[in-house]
Amino acid sequence: SPTNHNSGNFILEINDSVVNATVSEYPFFVLDYYAPGCEPCEDMDANINQLSNELYGQVVFGKISIKDDNLTAKWLGVEYFPTLLVFRNGTLVHRTVGYVSKSAVAKMLKDQLPSLNISRVKAAQEEKAAKEAAATKASSSSKKIPLAMLGVDKPASPMLVTDANLGFALNKYPTFVLMGFAEWCEYCEKMNSTITELAGELSGQVAFGLLNAEINNKTAEKYNIISYPRFYIFKNGSLVQTHNGSFKKSSLVASIKSVIPGLDTSRINITENIVPSSSKPATPEKSISRATVNATLSSDDEALKYLDRILEATENNRSLGVTINIFVIDACPETK
Numbered sequence: 161s162p163t164n165h166n167s168g169n170f171i172l173e174i175n176d177s178v179v180n181a182t183v184s185e186y187p188f189f190v191l192d193y194y195a196p197g198c199e200p201c202e203d204m205d206a207n208i209n210q211l212s213n214e215l216y217g218q219v220v221f222g223k224i225s226i227k228d229d230n231l232t233a234k235w236l237g238v239e240y241f242p243t244l245l246v247f248r249n250g251t252l253v254h255r256t257v258g259y260v261s262k263s264a265v266a267k268m269l270k271d272q273l274p275s276l277n278i279s280r281v282k283a284a285q286e287e288k289a290a291k292e293a294a295a296t297k298a299s300s301s302s303k304k305i306p307l308a309m310l311g312v313d314k315p316a317s318p319m320l321v322t323d324a325n326l327g328f329a330l331n332k333y334p335t336f337v338l339m340g341f342a343e344w345c346e347y348c349e350k351m352n353s354t355i356t357e358l359a360g361e362l363s364g365q366v367a368f369g370l371l372n373a374e375i376n377n378k379t380a381e382k383y384n385i386i387s388y389p390r391f392y393i394f395k396n397g398s399l400v401q402t403h404n405g406s407f408k409k410s411s412l413v414a415s416i417k418s419v420i421p422g423l424d425t426s427r428i429n430i431t432e433n434i435v436p437s438s439s440k441p442a443t444p445e446k447s448i449s450r451a452t453v454n455a456t457l458s459s460d461d462e463a464l465k466y467l468d469r470i471l472e473a474t475e476n477n478r479s480l481g482v483t484i485n486i487f488v489i490d491a492c493p494e495t496k
Contacts (some may be wrong), residue, residue, distance in 0.1 A: 184250035200259035256386025321369035333367035
């Protein structure tokens with residue numbers, strides 16, 4: 161049964177071997193899939209911890225890490241983190257992808273179980289105040305982002321998109337990347353600089369748009385924008401990829417490149433360092449980045465190709481909490 165931790169939270173720590181038995185044991189069960197080191201997961205965890213106490217006796221909460229237990233995640237189609245899965249009598253009835261507020265989780269659970277008593281849920285003056293503070297900060301920051309006018313041939317900055325003009329944007333630009341955001345979302349704010357940089361670096365190849373999903377309800381409903389930020393990659397007007405949450409610039413570039421294999425990335429500046437997880441952060445002169453690799457091995461296209469694959473694999477797996485150790489051996493000139 162759920163244990164009462166020192167913090168007053170009632171959450172089951174489970175793994176692949178007991179998932180089926182656990183979700184079947186409790187009439188109303190919520191499973192939180194998370195990845196170690198994932199900031200939105202940590203914020204969601206705080207919400208779940210509080211709700212597990214406030215809804216104790218009505219809802220059972222469990223959590224499972226993708227780091228060590230990913231078989232069930234594949235079976236249930238969990239691709240992004242955090243993901244909340246809601247089960248009733250052992251049957252999956254609802255899922256929520258990405259971070260959502262505590263009050264939104266409570267409302268979602270109430271929708272799934274109308275008899276649920278949420279009167280003990282402290283939604284929050286605190287949550288409202290935090291949201292208003294974040295909105296003020298985000299609004300102030302967004303004014304500093306250069307925006308291009310929708311319709312220009314080679315936009316070098318993101319464009320503001322709405323329900324009314326999204327169709328025009330998709331027809332105008334062969335490859336279009338759309339980010340759905342909310343004004344109060346701090347993770348959206350973090351991605352703004354990445355989008356702005358890429359819009360300039362990929363000008364003429366890819367166009368970028370920003371859509372406020374909280375006021376453009378038609379588009380938000382059509383593309384199921386229920387968490388922020390959310391990315392959509394369109395090719396010739398058709399949606400080809402969807403990505404949820406904030407992630408690194410290199411990962412976004414890799415996703416775009418999978419849609420446009422011939423994408424020219426020579427102007428892209430990426431300096432994300434690879435740091436061995438078992439040691440303290442490497443000093444700047446010893447850290448490895450794409451820029452360093454390009455400068456050092458620019459004469460060896462084949463080596464670059466393989467190193468690029470390693471770097472992309474590292475970025476993808478680090479987001480799941482997996483450690484990859486890379487050893488680069490510099491062969492002697494005569495044996496190279």
